[in-house]
């Protein structure tokens with residue numbers, strides 16, 4: 001969601017993300033009181049959590065190395081007792097001293113094949129934490145938990161608002177929320193991150209719950225973390241099994257849903273199928289660019305490849321790989337999953353050629369799928385695109401300037417709030433399965449998801465084209481605004497109408 005320098009002066013992330021809200025509010029003449037209700041979150045929980053950290057082994061600086069050059073090596077068993085962290089440090093567990101033969105000078109020791117490390121004492125640490133509960137008029141607050149060093153109130157407000165629109169568009173009975181902890185997870189051990197998670201839920205216990213606010217995984221949180229959250233929330237409760245729906249995105253063996261892992265990519269592909277159908281075409285043979293090869297990028301690429309589309313380029317944080325004949329996606333997935341490919345990167349894949357980062361979006365293709373970070377399709381990037389459609393699998397990948405260029409160049413857009421709604425939709429199915437104590441098959445999940453995504457995408461398409469109709473799948477007649485509007489505004493118009501209905505039909509408590 002970052003604006004490039006050429007995109008003009010920086011607005012807050014929240015203000016930028018609300019531009020589509022204000023545009024749509026004008027088009028549908030949103031009730032003024034509802035508009036005020038939706039302009040800011042219901043609640044902003046901002047708090048601190050503390051944990052005890054363990055002692056660490058921190059690499060000495062280059063300058064210090066000479067001073068310790070004659071320090072004999074210590075014999076310490078690495079592995080579990082010296083737990084490697086992604087930032088190059090080790091967590092020092094006490095059992096490392098068992099049977100160890102250690103030479104220490106000024107707190108520094110040499111570990112064979114690893115180098116010189118200084119022992120740094122652990123101790124209590126404090127982290128800023130957030131849970132923004134944006135709106136619950138349609139159902140319990142719903143949204144992910146992000147562990148990242150760059151999170152802020154501004155970012156979480158924008159993401160929580162997005163969840164509010166997304167759940168309304170997906171037509172699932174949830175509101176919107178988002179939250180997380182300002183932490184660099186690469187600097188903490190698994191045990192320390194578990195303690196962060198336990199403390200986070202300990203503090204939130206009174207404001208979340210299966211019918212109140214339902215967290216899910218987001219950046220740097222995963223099914224393991226969801227299990228810890230569920231355990232902490234249900235700990236000591238008389239009926240913990242009745243509370244499994246307090247979080248979604250769990251492992252399928254403990255109440256997670258089949259199909260959840262691929263749901264976001266699958267939803268993106270359902271949208272693209274509809275896009276192709278309106279053009280009287282199919283996805284087979286279409287050339288695709290995918291940015292991001294994580295959860296969403298891999299699922300999108302794999303499903304499209306299986307449908308006969310040609311993924312001609314993939315870019316991740318470390319490399320860009322292209323092949324005009326189409327990349328062998330199963331082979332690329334195997335490459336990313338190789339045990340020594342610690343960054344799970346496409347870099348080094350031999351089934352294609354390397355390309356410079358900046359040239360990626362200029363590659364000839366019909367479909368562009370940004371599935372990495374926000375703010376990647378800037379005005380400049382949009383000018384260079386050769387594709388017919390941008391399917392926003394990531395959250396907020398197009399800047400306002402990028403949006404304008406796409407409109408001017410008549411490149412179709414599938415906006416994020418519908419394109420990546422597959423994840424939260426299957427989270428709803430997970431919640432339903434938990435409440436009913438059921439377990440649905442993957443085919444059942446995908447059938448429901450396909451119907452839901454295609455129906456809601458159809459309504460948005462009809463709003464954008466001012467073509468009201470009733471089909472066996474949906475009825476868009478109540479939602480059109482009497483003129484053609486762009487797809488992003490159309491998606492927001494649908495969300496706001498559905499939310500407004502609740503306020504107007506249920507009335508306001510004074």
Ligand code: NAD
Nearest residue numbers: 264292293294295296315316317371372393394395420423
């Ligand atoms: P992930 O962490 O699994 O993968 C992210 C990928 O992006 C990685 O391959 C990484 O290398 C790549 N990347 C990071 N920085 C990059 C850069 N500068 N250039 C190119 N590639 C870069 O994340 P994910 O779960 O796949 O989420 C991707 C996007 O989709 C995010 O915007 C997320 O908010 C959004 N999203 C995810 C879900 C979900 O269910 N996972 C649901 C809705 C939206």
